[in-house]
Amino acid sequence: MTISMPRGTYDVLPDEIHRWHYVERVARDVARRYHFSEVRTPIFEHTELFQRGVGETTDIVEKEMYTFTDRKGRSLTLRPEGTAAVVRSFIEHKVYAQPQPTKWYYLGPMFRYERPQSGRFRQFVQFGAEVLGADDPSVDAEIIAMVDDLLQELGIRQYRLELNSLGCPQCRPRHREALLAHLRPLREALCADCQSRLERNPLRILDCKNERCRELTADTPSILEHLCSACADHFAGVRKFLDELGISYIVNPRMVRGLDYYTQTAFEFIAESVGAVGTIAAGGRYNGLVASLGGQDVPGIGFATGLERLLAVMAAEGVEPPAPPALDCFVVAVGEESRTAAVSLLHRLRKAGLAADxxxxxxxxxxQLKAADRLQAKYVLILGEDELSRGTVQLRRMADGVQEEIPLEAAVERVSMQSMGDAVEQTLLSMMTGKAGPGADH
RNA sequence: GCGAUCGUGGCGAAGUGGUUAACGCACCGGAUUGUGGCUCCGGCAUGCAUGGGUUCGACUCCCAUCGAUCGCCCCA
Incomplete structure (x- = not known):
């Protein structure tokens, strides 16, 4: 048997890589405009970082981590998410001692041992950003606006933003008690999953998809009614800024986040009609995380989005990223004699900045012509013995087959000028028709 | 971790317990002299995910494993 790729992984082949490049480019550009700097942390970390950072009782830590022991017996784990490592890095390099806030973004692969399904892989790519050292509601709004801009710019239209506040260590326990008091009497009526959630993580029960559970918990105490005044003010602040920015959202008091570290603001961007996993981006505030990982009491907020899901939604909405540029020139050599000259000509074309083969x-x-056609070469230079003896080449424009014989010496310059001219023409054309061409802004 | 469906050449896709496994696309070559996209001709799976089993005989039936897709849990 030949070896195939591991379960839950995928190859991005050259004919679709431009989609990835496009999303990555847009993501980085949004990050630039929001003034975030890229940080690159290791693909693997000490297992303990995730146990403490993500939370011992989360599904990620309990059953989804790729953990292995290295040759010295250290327990290491392939990162399942980005925030823990970013915070570790922030603390480790004492970045808190520099002017605040710290605004970092990351873009790279994450790993979770899960059953693959649509929009879910074992190795997947996340783009995420974190703001550390600022807890003003305007920062929360900025993060949300950034995601909103990203989706807009990728051409994604059919999505909604759901917003909630999860409170803080002061008000969350009060809500939890009220919740338990309400739910315990209903215990027997709840679904099996929810019964097990009852003591462990009662908040999750609110998020249950089960019809019966939904009915039973319809009039359950809302976290929003139990927020302390600080959290309530903060939530109101976030809403005020979002309203100001014209970003619409739905308050969903039942929304829960999977990771333990979230406090106050929590949000999810949900694609309207795409498979079972509709969440394409999510995030929230985590004011206790830095301290719990051994740093100062520094507030933080961030988001992460899965590129596979963005790509899937884009495909579903018919968004087509700009195609990669075609081959500028294909050199056709006729006969052995001219091959040397052809190789030399090819080299000069490339040195001049042209894509040639x-x-x-x-x-x-x-x-060879057929190959040039298939490669969508814009021009073909044909070099045979006749041309060689005359010191010329045939310059053929593939679009219409117009061909002329030109001096060999002038070939590189001619193709350069023609290609450039074509590009300018394209741009002008797209400007006039108002359609986005290659490299044009949206 | 649980459930459903599925697994034939590079891709799509017929096929039936029994002779040489259709067809389409793609690819390669040819249709005499150095020129693409059309047409015509030819080539292209000693094998039907893998391993067992049933049978005189299995790609076709059974079991297991692996994988894919989708859903649950959870999540980006």
Whole structure:
């Protein structure tokens, strides 16, 4: 048997890589405009970082981590998410001693041992950003606005933003008690999952998809009614800024986040009609995380989005990222004699900045032209013995087959000028028609 | 971790317990002299995910394993 890729992984082949490049480019550009700097942390960390950072009782830590022991017996784990490592880095390099706030973003693979399904993989790519050292509601709004901009710019239209506040260590316990008091009498009527959630994580019961559970918990005490005044003020502040920015949202008091570290603001961007997993971006505030990982009491907020899901939603909405540029020039050599000259010509084209190639399979002229056509070469330079003796080449424009014989010396410059001219023409055309061309802004 | 469906050449896709496993696309070559996109001709799976089993005989039936897709849990 030949070896295949591990479960839950995928190859991005060259014919679709441009979609990835496009999303990555837009993400980085949004980050630039929001004034976030990129941080790159290791793909693996000490297991303990995630146990403490993500939370011992979370599904991620309990059953989804890729953990292994290295040759010295250390327990290491492939990162399942980005925030813990960013915070670790922030603390480790004493970045809190520098002017605050710290605004970092990351873009890279994460790993979770889960059953693959649509929009879910074992290795997947997240783009995320964190603001450390500022707890003003305007920061929460900024993070949310950033995600909103990202989605807009990728051409994604059908999504909604759900917002909630999870309170803080002062008010959350009060809500929890009220919740338990309400739910305990209903215990027997709840679904099996919810019964087990009851003592462990009662908040999750509110998020249950089960019809019966939903009915039973319909009039359950809301976290929003139990917020302390600080959290209530903060939540009101976030809403005020979002309203000011014209970002619409739905307050969902039943929304829960999977990771233990969230406090106050929590949000989810949900795609309207895409498979079972509709969440394409999510995040929230985590004011206790830095301290719990051994740093100062520094507030934080962030988000993460899965690129596979963005790509899936884009495909579902018919958004087509700009195609990669075609090959500028294909050099056709006729006969062995001209091959040396052809290789030399090819080299000069490339040195001049053109994307150029030639046939390496010793194909006949016809087949070489066919290859050039398939590669969508804009121009073809044909070099045979006749041309060689005359010191010329045939310059053929593939779009219409117009061909002329030009001096060999002028070939590189001619193709350069023509290609450039084509590009300018394209741009002008797209400006006039108002349609987005390659590299044009949206 | 649980459930459903599925697994035939690079891709799509017929097929039936029994002779050489259709077809389409793609790819490669050819249709005499050095020229693409059309047309025509030819080539392209000693094998039907893997391993067992049933049978005189299995790609076709059974079991297991692996994988894919989708859903649950949970999550980006």
């Amino acid at each position: 030639l046939d390496h399979l010793n194909r006949k002229v016809k087949a």
